[in-house]
Amino acid sequence: MTRTRPETRIQARNRAAILEAALDVFSAHGFRGATLDQIAAAANLSKPNLLYYFPSKDAIHDALLAGLLDTWLDPLRALDPEGEPLEELLAYVRRKLEMSRDLPRESRLFANEIVQGAPRIHATLSSDLKSLVDEKARVLTGWMAAGRIARVHPHHLIFSIWSLTQHYADFDVQVRAVLGDEDPFDSAPAFIETLYRKLLSP
Amino acid sequence: MTRTRPETRIQARNRAAILEAALDVFSAHGFRGATLDQIAAAANLSKPNLLYYFPSKDAIHDALLAGLLDTWLDPLRALDPEGEPLEELLAYVRRKLEMSRDLPRESRLFANEIVQGAPRIHATLSSDLKSLVDEKARVLTGWMAAGRIARVHPHHLIFSIWSLTQHYADFDVQVRAVLGDEDPFDSAPAFIETLYRKLLSP
DNA sequence: CGTTGCTTTGACCTTTTGGTCAAATCATTC
DNA sequence: GAATGATTTGACCAAAAGGTCAAAGCAACG
Numbered sequence: 001m002t003r004t005r006p007e008t009r010i011q012a013r014n015r016a017a018i019l020e021a022a023l024d025v026f027s028a029h030g031f032r033g034a035t036l037d038q039i040a041a042a043a044n045l046s047k048p049n050l051l052y053y054f055p056s057k058d059a060i061h062d063a064l065l066a067g068l069l070d071t072w073l074d075p076l077r078a079l080d081p082e083g084e085p086l087e088e089l090l091a092y093v094r095r096k097l098e099m100s101r102d103l104p105r106e107s108r109l110f111a112n113e114i115v116q117g118a119p120r121i122h123a124t125l126s127s128d129l130k131s132l133v134d135e136k137a138r139v140l141t142g143w144m145a146a147g148r149i150a151r152v153h154p155h156h157l158i159f160s161i162w163s164l165t166q167h168y169a170d171f172d173v174q175v176r177a178v179l180g181d182e183d184p185f186d187s188a189p190a191f192i193e194t195l196y197r198k199l200l201s202p
Numbered sequence: 203m204t205r206t207r208p209e210t211r212i213q214a215r216n217r218a219a220i221l222e223a224a225l226d227v228f229s230a231h232g233f234r235g236a237t238l239d240q241i242a243a244a245a246n247l248s249k250p251n252l253l254y255y256f257p258s259k260d261a262i263h264d265a266l267l268a269g270l271l272d273t274w275l276d277p278l279r280a281l282d283p284e285g286e287p288l289e290e291l292l293a294y295v296r297r298k299l300e301m302s303r304d305l306p307r308e309s310r311l312f313a314n315e316i317v318q319g320a321p322r323i324h325a326t327l328s329s330d331l332k333s334l335v336d337e338k339a340r341v342l343t344g345w346m347a348a349g350r351i352a353r354v355h356p357h358h359l360i361f362s363i364w365s366l367t368q369h370y371a372d373f374d375v376q377v378r379a380v381l382g383d384e385d386p387f388d389s390a391p392a393f394i395e396t397l398y399r400k401l402l403s404p
Numbered sequence: 405c406g407t408t409g410c411t412t413t414g415a416c417c418t419t420t421t422g423g424t425c426a427a428a429t430c431a432t433t434c
Numbered sequence: 435g436a437a438t439g440a441t442t443t444g445a446c447c448a449a450a451a452g453g454t455c456a457a458a459g460c461a462a463c464g
Contacts, residue, residue, distance in 0.1 A: 010411070047452085163373070173319050191362070238422060
């Protein structure tokens with residue numbers, strides 16, 4: 001029986017600082033490209049101190065990914081089968097685009113992980129993610145069968161939303177290099193909304 | 203005056219083997235995640251032998267990126283201002299999707315680079331890439347002004363093609379985890395073609 | 405205000421990794 | 435087939451990086 005002591009104020013503050021710093025560093029350099037020294041420096045802690053709060057580099061990364069996956073899928077979970085189809089989908093798209101704008105580091109953390117073959121979350125993808133997407137794909141199929149939105153491949157429809165919205169976070173430098181001064185988030189929402197209105201009008 | 207000796211057969215073979223091996227390793231693990239030992243092993247060479255052909259890890263990576271950037275942008279260059287607008291755009295989309303299917307490692311090499319802020323090719327993006335995209339955006343704008351395709355933001359239109367097509371290479375594991383047995387490249391082309399037909403019909 | 409347990413750190417260890425070098429081997433050409 | 439230059443390698447090096455540990459510093463509570 002190990003007694004679980006309550007978390008002290010210092011622990012709460014330092015753990016939060018570490019995760020914040022780690023998100024910065026991991027999202028910018030990938031898992032292998034990030035170093036404990038960088039993370040410790042960004043969190044204003046010494047390296048041994050950092051390792052007092054998390055047992056290893058992997059543990060920090062895992063904690064981040066686990067905590068984020070839920071947040072990341074919330075917008076899709078919120079897609080309401082009882083709602084007005086087109087509005088539900090546009091709301092989902094909007095929410096995803098807001099996340100790309102407001103949480104780009106989180107998006108890039110996932111992008112790094114997935115591009116490199118998702119070594120750490122492959123199992124989660126094939127179980128949790130797949131079943132969530134399958135469930136929502138059935139909702140979409142129902143809407144299509146009822147003639148409430150146009151008939152398209154439901155899974156690819158979802159992929160298209162992911163790719164179009166996350167592109168603005170993951171490929172931010174490229175987008176901005178091409179766009180120059182124009183802020184992508186000024187013009188992207190209208191473009192993407194138009195796209196889905198045209199695609200999905202029955 | 204340094205005399206440039208012609209490349210021997212052995213040199214040609216080994217340099218090619220190294221670049222092939224490096225593409226494998228860099229695209230799978232990112233720059234920092236790849237090691238010279240891995241690349242050397244994949245190329246069937248000893249590490250010092252590898253460094254006889256390329257002076258450093260950076261040099262190998264640079265050689266890959268430089269060689270690939272051109273290939274990567276060829277489909278966009280091929281967009282013909284004199285062609286039939288919708289057909290030109292659909293051909294571009296098709297070509298990009300084929301590249302995702304046939305050259306996924308190349309796509310992931312770029313994805314790794316860009317997600318991490320494009321430290322090595324930032325300058326190229328803001329000069330060469332930007333001017334190519336701007337040029338083609340003007341072509342699109344012309345087509346829109348002439349009423350030959352629907353009016354949408356031309357840059358975002360191009361971004362959408364990049365993101366929709368490259369998603370199938372860069373996020374391959376995720377797509378396959380969600381799709382199960384279905385091959386994404388069986389169903390994606392039809393979905394994407396439909397999408398652009400609906401978006402762009404005047 | 406001293407004890408207890410939480411927190412922090414300097415010093416250190418080991419492994420990994422990019423890179424060097426001199427010597428050996430191999431190919432080619434005269 | 436000897437000489438010349440291209441190719442290959444084992445041994446080695448220094449720096450970076452993940453991680454350990456014992457001791458010191460602090461906070462809080464009785």
